[in-house]
Amino acid sequence: MTAVPAATAPTALDPRTRRADFPILDRRVDGHPLVYLDSAATSQKPRAVxxxxxxxxxxxxxxxxxxxxxxxxxxxxxxxxxxxxxxxxxxxxxxxxxxxxxxxxxxxxxxxxxxxxxxxxxxxxxxxxxxxxxxxxxxxxxxxxxxxxxxxxxxxxxxxxxxxxxxxxxxxxxxxxxxxxxxxxxxxxxxxxxxxxxxxxxxxxxxxxxxxxxxxxxxxxxxxxxxxxxxxxxxxxxxxxxxxxxxxxxxxxxxxxxxxxxxxxxxxxxxxxxxxxxxxxxxxxxxxxxxxxxxxxxxxxxxxxxxxxxxxxxxGVGMDAVHAHERALEQRLREGLRAIHGVRLLGDAPAGVDRVGLASFDVDGVHAHDVGQYLDSRGIAVRVGHHCAAPLHARFGLTASVRASTALYNTADEVDVFLDALADVRPFFGVGA
Incomplete structure (x- = not known):
């Protein structure tokens, strides 16, 4: 359930126009455009701030x-x-x-x-x-x-x-x-x-x-x-x-x-x-x-x-619009993760459960830190480790996971770039069929 339900449909948020407000999003990492999916750890800052x-x-x-x-x-x-x-x-x-x-x-x-x-x-x-x-x-x-x-x-x-x-x-x-x-x-x-x-x-x-x-x-x-x-x-x-x-x-x-x-x-x-x-x-x-x-x-x-x-x-953006945008990204992210062989989502609750735009997962046969380093080589920033929640990871039988988290400045295209790169992880490390 959401904290404060919206009384009316939110105005659509266009992340492409918002991205221009965040100078760091123009960066390239290892020759790739930066795809920043670590906002749950710390968000990027707009010029106004x-x-x-x-x-x-x-x-x-x-x-x-x-x-x-x-x-x-x-x-x-x-x-x-x-x-x-x-x-x-x-x-x-x-x-x-x-x-x-x-x-x-x-x-x-x-x-x-x-x-x-x-x-x-x-x-x-x-x-x-x-x-x-x-x-x-x-x-x-x-x-x-x-x-x-x-x-x-x-x-x-x-x-x-x-x-x-x-x-x-x-x-x-x-x-x-x-x-x-x-x-x-x-x-x-x-x-x-x-x-x-x-x-x-x-x-x-x-x-x-x-x-x-x-x-x-x-x-x-x-x-x-x-x-x-x-x-x-x-x-x-x-x-x-x-x-x-x-x-x-x-x-x-x-x-x-x-x-x-x-x-x-x-x-x-x-x-x-x-x-x-x-x-x-x-x-x-x-x-x-x-x-x-x-x-x-x-x-x-x-x-x-x-x-x-x-x-x-x-x-100024509107928090109803922020939540709607990130919820759509989360659904795209989660559906894509489910489709990748060898990826296990943590806490994959039914669709009716409200969420924000983040997902944590385990890649079978590849340590979370190796997954993170591979993604970083493709310009994609994610979080790896226990995310300061070691007991919850133990509950799921893990010591570490990979977390991808979105914010209002992320686009559906960035989620797809991340999913395409993640699909290459197990083949790169020679794991699985």
Whole structure:
């Protein structure tokens, strides 16, 4: 199911006109035109994003919230305008969006804040998050390590138990198992909106309903949905969510932590220092309200401004159009992979299951890294390895796979070039008939 169904048919997206906005797509690799199918790892950047960061650094560069001079005032205004723009893109208010250095940092922030609440830190309202021995944190078998390892560490520090909702053979989350697992002991449910290995859009509403029925906190990894789907986090009902700029046409080094207002207000801070305080003495400190409470230190000002430019670019294209375009590419990609002898798709769920434009697969008799190097020799960039999801690969009996992932700038012709090259892999390595 999609996150936010389109009310009307989206305007068709023409990737050929969009490609002119991305300078790197003019590159050639080993004499071949670049076919970039690794956007799930990091997306390419349009000129509008590059120009926005350069323009700020050239004209308004200054520390925000710290100076009375003209440049500081201009920088602060641009910085907070960027927050409002990015917050609006996910349906939030500016007060509900804290900047982080990325989604991984956002997830660690939440886990460590809950750990601090367990230690009795924070306002009285923070006690609602405190964990005790025997409390349960529930994740899925499809997690990126960034939404698994912080919870492992939190469980180890607090005595909580970490449990895992299984994934079916077709890659979908086992909702029956989730319903039996989520119970009065469940305090946190963390899960991906879209699997970064399988591309499947998970049933957010059903999982949130299960968690909220027992009073559990929900944490959504939206890294692979924010670039590809219309996204309204408050409408999804999640308590907290993270997403990352560099996967959605923006710069590196910045991401967003969304939180319901009451949740952010109750969470104690994680990182401490300058910029997030109201009063400091040698003995104690009082902290600012969210989101500044979670933004200690020097701010990612140029990155926030460029991130806002990326969001405006996506809004200009239209997220319904982006999803429709990438869904068509995904169907072409998946159908083509099924037709190649010796290729095994991971999580090949039925056609009715919604997806974004990525697919991971194994080539019988050829290691994923060898597949990737062969494709690279043909100018095709894909991801190889376990994609920071080793447990999910183990679930499918693998240590590594090849992942091809699309974005709004990819064309059907590029998918065909990739499929033609992949069909040559096993013959090149002398494997199979």
């Amino acid at each position: 590059i120009d926005a960061e350069v323009a700020f650094l050239s004209n308004e560069n200054a520390a925000v919230h710290r100076g009375a001079h003209t440049l500081a005032a201009e920088a602060t205004e641009l910085y907070e305008e960027a927050r409002a723009t990015v917050a609006g893109f996910v349906g939030a208010t500016p007060e509900q969006l804290a900047w982080t250095s990325g989604a991984t940092a956002g997830l660690n922030l939440v886990a460590y804040s809950i750990g601090n609440a367990t230690l009795g830190r924070g306002a009285p309202a923070s006690a609602r998050f405190a964990l005790a021995a025997g409390d349960e944190i529930v994740v899925t078998e499809a997690e990126h390590h960034a939404n698994l390892v912080p919870w492992q560490e939190l469980a180890a520090r607090t005595g909580a138990v970490l449990r895992h909702i299984p994934v079916r053979d077709d890659g979908t989350i086992d909702l029956d198992a989730a319903a039996s697992m989520i119970c009065e002991r469940t305090r946190i449910l963390a899960f991906p909106h879209v699997s970064n290995v399988l591309g499947i859009v998970n049933p957010v509403a059903e999982l949130v309903a299960l968690a909220h029925s027992v009073g559990a906190l929900t944490v959504l990894d939206a890294c692979q949905s924010a670039p590809h789907l219309p996204l309204d986090l408050p409408a999804l009902g999640v308590d907290l969510a993270v997403f990352s700029s560099h996967k959605m046409l923006g710069p590196y080094g910045i991401g967003g932590l969304y939180g319901r207002s009451d949740v952010l207000e109750a969470l104690p801070p994680f990182l401490t220092g300058g910029s997030m305080i109201t009063r400091v003495t040698l003995d104690r400190t009082e902290y600012l309200p969210p989101p500044q409470r979670f933004e200690a230190g020097t701010q990612p000002v140029s990155q926030a401004i460029a991130f806002a430019a990326a969001v405006r670019y996506l809004d």
